[in-house]
Amino acid sequence: MSSQDQDSTRPLGDGSDASLQAVHADLAANKPEPKDGYSVLPLFLLGLLSALIFVGSIYFVHYRGGIDPLVYDERFDPKKAAKTATVAAVDPIAAGKRLYNQPGACATCHQATGLGVPGVFPPLAASEWVTGSDERLIRLVLHGLVGEIKVKGNTYNGAMPGFGLGSGFNWSDEKVAHVLTYIRSEWGNAAPAVDVAKVTAARTQAAAGRTKPWTAVELEAIP
Amino acid sequence: MNRIALLFLGLFAALAASWTGVILVNQGSVGALPRVVDANEGLAFPQPLPGVAQQGHLVYQDLGCVACHTQQVRRAGFGIDNKRGWGERHSVARDYLLEPRVLIGTHRIGPDLRNVGQRKDGQEGRDGREWHYRHLYDPQLTSPGSVMPPFRFLFETRRIVGEPSPKAIQALLPAWHQPPAGHEIVPTVRAERLVSYLLSLKDTYAYPEAANVYVAQTEGQSGAAAEGAHK
Amino acid sequence: MASPSSPTSPASAEGASIDASVRLPGLYFAAAAAVWLVVGTALSLIAAFKLHSPAFLADCEWLTYGRVRSAESALLIYGWGFNAAFAMAIWLMARLAQAEVRRPVTLVVAGGFWNLGVLVGTLGVLGGHGTAVEGLEFPSYVNAILFVSYAWIAIWALLTFRARRSPHVFISQWYLLLALLWFPWVFSLAHLLLVVDPVQGVMQPLVQTWYTHSLGLFWFGGIGVAALYYLTTKLTGRSIAHYHLSPVGFWLLVIFGGWAGPARLVGAPVPAWVVSLSIALSFLLLVVLSVWACNLVPTLSRASAAVRQDPAYRFIGVSVLALLVAQTASVLLSLRSAAELLQFTFVHTALGQLTQYGFFSMAAFGTLYVLVPRIAGRSWPVPGLVGFHFWSSLLGCATSVVALALAGYRQGVGLNRLPAGDGAVPVPVIEILQGLQPYLFTHTSALVLLAAGHVAFLVNLGWIASASCSCGVPVTPSLSNASKVA
Missing domain, CATH: 1.20.120 (Four Helix Bundle (Hemerythrin (Met), subunit A))
Known part of the structure; x- marks a missing residue:
C-alpha cells in the first residue's frame, strides 16, 4: 500500500460510535494538509464537474427542441421551420356546407338540394341572385329580406331572417363568407368565392347600423 | 457538518427547485394544452372515446396490460415503429389529453397498442372484434408462439337456455376449445368492453405539432419535406 | 480493525x-x-x-x-x-x-x-x-x-x-435526513397528481418518472448510502477516505438528483427539452458517483483479512460495486442513442434489478446481519445459512442481471433494427421473444437461487427473533460471530 493510501484513512480509536463521530468531525473541520500529491483528488473532481457541466450545457442547447412544449423531436428547431407548424387552414366550402345544413339555417327553406320549394321558397341553384353581385348577396344574408322577389322568372313573397352579427343567428363575418362561398360553388353554381373582408366592409361601412331586412328593390339599387 | 437548519433549508430548496422545473413549468404548458378545434370538421380533437371504450380502459388497467404493451409510437428514424405498422405518425402529447390514466408503458414484451384499433389484424377479413375474442381466448390461435397468457376468465361457458346467444363465439374456436354439447361460450361484459377499447385505439388526426420533426437541411427541400411529414 | x-x-x-x-x-x-x-x-x-x-x-x-x-x-x-x-x-x-x-x-x-x-x-x-x-x-x-x-x-x-x-453529525445522518424528509413530499404529491386528481395527458408520465426516480435515488439511495458509509467505517475500523469531499457529493446529489427522472422518457411524447435537460443534469450525477467511489472504495480496501471474511463486509462490498455500476449504467442508458435501441427492453429490468437488489437489498442484508444480532443480543443460530444467503444472493443477482441485460440487448436489436438485406421486414415481436427464451429461463433459475437464499435468511431471522422474544432479557452483544463491531 502506498503512503498516500495510508494517509487517506485513520483508525477509529476504540471503534465506538462516539469515536467514529469525533474522528470524522475532525476530518471534516480540518482539511488535510496539502502534502505532495494530496490535493489531486479535489482538483480532479472539480475538473470532472466543470467538464460535465460543459458537456451537459452543450447537450441541452443542441437538443433543446426550441424549449417548446409541442416539439417531440429534440433536433427540431421551430425557428428554422416556423411556417410548417401552422394550424390547418379552414376550407370555406366544407365549413359553409356545414353551416348551410345547420338545423334552422338555410337548408330548412332552400333545401339541401338548393332547389327550394316551388312557389314558397326560391331556389339557390342557378339563381341569378346567388351567382350575380356578391355585394347584394352579402347584404341579403347579413340582414335578411322581406317582400316580393323575382328569382329565375318566378315571383316569391316571403321573409328571410338575417344571419349576420347582431341578428338572431349572430354568424361571424367568416361564417357568412363561408356559407356564401359554398352556395356560389355548389349545385352547378360557379361564381367566385366571397371574401371575408368584403362582408366586414359591407357590415361595418356600406350598410353600417342597418338592422331591418332589405327589400328586393333596395338591393337591386346596389351594383 | 453540524448546521442542521441549513441542511433542512437546502433540502427543501432543492426539492422545490426540481418540483418547479420538472412539474410546475410543464403543468403550465403541456399540462394546460387545449384540444385542437378543427373548423373544417367542426370538431375538437382528440375526440372522447365512446363510453364503453372508456370502461374498457379500466379493464386494460386492472389486468395490468401495461406490463407488456406500450402505447406510444416513436418517430420515424428513432426505432422502426413506423415500419412495423404501429402507427401512421408518432404520438404527440395531445393524443393523450382526455385519458384519465395515461398508460404509455415502459416494456415491449408485446407490440405497441396505440393504434391497434386501426390495424388490419382482423384476418379473414372479419370484424376485428372477432379476431380479438379469439386472441384473448387463446393467443396461440391467432399468434402461434406468443408469450401472451390466455384470458379465458374473460369468457363464460354456459348452458344454452332457449335461443343461443348471438354473441357466442365457439364457432370461431377450433375443436379442442368446443364447450360440451348444449353449452356456449360468450364473452363477459368486461371482455366486450376491453375489445371495444382496443378497437377504439387509433391516433389518426394530424395535429399541426406532429409535423415538428427535424428534416435534414438541404436548401429548398426542407419546406417540402416538412409538408410531406405533415400528412 | x-x-x-x-x-x-x-x-x-x-x-x-x-x-x-x-x-x-x-x-x-x-x-x-x-x-x-x-x-x-x-x-x-x-x-x-x-x-x-x-x-x-x-x-x-x-x-x-x-x-x-x-x-x-x-x-x-x-x-x-x-x-x-x-x-x-x-x-x-x-x-x-x-x-x-x-x-x-x-x-x-x-x-x-x-x-x-x-x-x-x-x-x-x-x-x-x-x-x-x-x-x-x-x-x-x-x-x-x-x-x-x-x-x-x-x-x-x-x-x-x-x-x-x-x-x-456524521455524513450518514445527512443521507438519512434526506431520505426521511424527501419521501413524504414526493409520495404525497405523486399520489395527489396521479391518483386523486390526475394531471392532464403526458404530465402523468412526467410526474410518475419524477416520483419513481426520487424514490430510488433519495429514499432507497439515501438510506442505502447512509448504511454504506456507516458500515464501511465501522467494519473496517478506519475513517472514511477523503471524508472532507463527502458533503460535495451529498449536495450535488440533492441539487441535481431530482431532475433526472424524465430522462427515462426518451422518445416518448413529452416535450423534448424536458428530457434533454434531465439527461444533461443526470451527467452531473457521475460526480456524485466519483465522490462515493473515492470515499468508500479505498476505505473498504483497507479492511483486514479477518473482516473480509465477514458476510456483512461482503454484502457491503457488493452493494458499493452495484451502486457504482448501476448509476453509471443509468446515465449511459438515458443517452438517446442507447435509448433508441434499449428503451422498453429487459435491459431496464436488469438495471432495476441491479439497483434494487444489487445495491439496496445487499446494503440492507449487510446492515441487518450487523443489526439483528446486536439488538437481539444473540448470534445467528445457523451461521452456515448466512454464507449460503450471501453466495445465493450474489450468484442469483449477477446471473439474473446478466441474463436480463443480454436478453434486453437482443430484444432491442430485434425490435428496433431492420435485418440486413434489401427489402427486409421487421422481425415479428413473437419471434424476438422466442429468441429470448434461453435468457428468460436463466433468469427464472437465478430467481430460484435468490428465493432459496431468502428462505435461509427468513429461517435464521425467525429463529433469532423468536428466541430473543421468548427469553426477553437482552444479553450484551459481544458474542456475535457475524461481525465484531461495537
Whole structure:
C-alpha cells in the first residue's frame, strides 16, 4: 500500500460510535494538509464537474427542441421551420356546407338540394341572385329580406331572417363568407368565392347600423 | 457538518427547485394544452372515446396490460415503429389529453397498442372484434408462439337456455376449445368492453405539432419535406 | 480493525442500551421485511415463469401476468424495501445520535398499520384494483394509511435525531435526513397528481418518472448510502477516505438528483427539452458517483483479512460495486442513442434489478446481519445459512442481471433494427421473444437461487427473533460471530 493510501484513512480509536463521530468531525473541520500529491483528488473532481457541466450545457442547447412544449423531436428547431407548424387552414366550402345544413339555417327553406320549394321558397341553384353581385348577396344574408322577389322568372313573397352579427343567428363575418362561398360553388353554381373582408366592409361601412331586412328593390339599387 | 437548519433549508430548496422545473413549468404548458378545434370538421380533437371504450380502459388497467404493451409510437428514424405498422405518425402529447390514466408503458414484451384499433389484424377479413375474442381466448390461435397468457376468465361457458346467444363465439374456436354439447361460450361484459377499447385505439388526426420533426437541411427541400411529414 | 468491544467500557454499555431500545421495532421491521421478501420473490418467480410458459396458472385471474408483475414490484418496494429501510434508518439514527429510541412500541404499532396497508394493497392489485402506475401500483385507498404510518415512523426517527447526545453529525445522518424528509413530499404529491386528481395527458408520465426516480435515488439511495458509509467505517475500523469531499457529493446529489427522472422518457411524447435537460443534469450525477467511489472504495480496501471474511463486509462490498455500476449504467442508458435501441427492453429490468437488489437489498442484508444480532443480543443460530444467503444472493443477482441485460440487448436489436438485406421486414415481436427464451429461463433459475437464499435468511431471522422474544432479557452483544463491531 502506498503512503498516500495510508494517509487517506485513520483508525477509529476504540471503534465506538462516539469515536467514529469525533474522528470524522475532525476530518471534516480540518482539511488535510496539502502534502505532495494530496490535493489531486479535489482538483480532479472539480475538473470532472466543470467538464460535465460543459458537456451537459452543450447537450441541452443542441437538443433543446426550441424549449417548446409541442416539439417531440429534440433536433427540431421551430425557428428554422416556423411556417410548417401552422394550424390547418379552414376550407370555406366544407365549413359553409356545414353551416348551410345547420338545423334552422338555410337548408330548412332552400333545401339541401338548393332547389327550394316551388312557389314558397326560391331556389339557390342557378339563381341569378346567388351567382350575380356578391355585394347584394352579402347584404341579403347579413340582414335578411322581406317582400316580393323575382328569382329565375318566378315571383316569391316571403321573409328571410338575417344571419349576420347582431341578428338572431349572430354568424361571424367568416361564417357568412363561408356559407356564401359554398352556395356560389355548389349545385352547378360557379361564381367566385366571397371574401371575408368584403362582408366586414359591407357590415361595418356600406350598410353600417342597418338592422331591418332589405327589400328586393333596395338591393337591386346596389351594383 | 453540524448546521442542521441549513441542511433542512437546502433540502427543501432543492426539492422545490426540481418540483418547479420538472412539474410546475410543464403543468403550465403541456399540462394546460387545449384540444385542437378543427373548423373544417367542426370538431375538437382528440375526440372522447365512446363510453364503453372508456370502461374498457379500466379493464386494460386492472389486468395490468401495461406490463407488456406500450402505447406510444416513436418517430420515424428513432426505432422502426413506423415500419412495423404501429402507427401512421408518432404520438404527440395531445393524443393523450382526455385519458384519465395515461398508460404509455415502459416494456415491449408485446407490440405497441396505440393504434391497434386501426390495424388490419382482423384476418379473414372479419370484424376485428372477432379476431380479438379469439386472441384473448387463446393467443396461440391467432399468434402461434406468443408469450401472451390466455384470458379465458374473460369468457363464460354456459348452458344454452332457449335461443343461443348471438354473441357466442365457439364457432370461431377450433375443436379442442368446443364447450360440451348444449353449452356456449360468450364473452363477459368486461371482455366486450376491453375489445371495444382496443378497437377504439387509433391516433389518426394530424395535429399541426406532429409535423415538428427535424428534416435534414438541404436548401429548398426542407419546406417540402416538412409538408410531406405533415400528412 | 475495530477492537472487540468489552462489556465494561462505557461506550459499549451506552451502545447496548441504545441497541436494546431498538430491539422491538428493529426485529419487527426486519422480520416483516424478510416475510415480504419471500412472498415478493415467490410472485417474481410466478411472473418470470409465465414469460416462458404463458399457460401456467393462466385461468386464475388473480395471478394473470400483468397483476402479478404489478403486485411483485409494489411488494418488493413497499413491503421488503420499506420495512428493511425502516429498520436500518431507526437503528442508524439511534446509533449515530447515541440516543435511545423512546417508546419503541409505538413504532411497532405504526409498522403494523404500514404492513396492513401493504397487505391490503397487494391483495387489491391482485384483485384488480391496482392503478397500473409504475411505482404507485397499490389501490388509491391504501396510500393514505401508508402515508400516515410512514409519517409516524419518520417523525420517530427525526425525534431520535433531535434528542442526539453526540455533538457531531456524521455524513450518514445527512443521507438519512434526506431520505426521511424527501419521501413524504414526493409520495404525497405523486399520489395527489396521479391518483386523486390526475394531471392532464403526458404530465402523468412526467410526474410518475419524477416520483419513481426520487424514490430510488433519495429514499432507497439515501438510506442505502447512509448504511454504506456507516458500515464501511465501522467494519473496517478506519475513517472514511477523503471524508472532507463527502458533503460535495451529498449536495450535488440533492441539487441535481431530482431532475433526472424524465430522462427515462426518451422518445416518448413529452416535450423534448424536458428530457434533454434531465439527461444533461443526470451527467452531473457521475460526480456524485466519483465522490462515493473515492470515499468508500479505498476505505473498504483497507479492511483486514479477518473482516473480509465477514458476510456483512461482503454484502457491503457488493452493494458499493452495484451502486457504482448501476448509476453509471443509468446515465449511459438515458443517452438517446442507447435509448433508441434499449428503451422498453429487459435491459431496464436488469438495471432495476441491479439497483434494487444489487445495491439496496445487499446494503440492507449487510446492515441487518450487523443489526439483528446486536439488538437481539444473540448470534445467528445457523451461521452456515448466512454464507449460503450471501453466495445465493450474489450468484442469483449477477446471473439474473446478466441474463436480463443480454436478453434486453437482443430484444432491442430485434425490435428496433431492420435485418440486413434489401427489402427486409421487421422481425415479428413473437419471434424476438422466442429468441429470448434461453435468457428468460436463466433468469427464472437465478430467481430460484435468490428465493432459496431468502428462505435461509427468513429461517435464521425467525429463529433469532423468536428466541430473543421468548427469553426477553437482552444479553450484551459481544458474542456475535457475524461481525465484531461495537
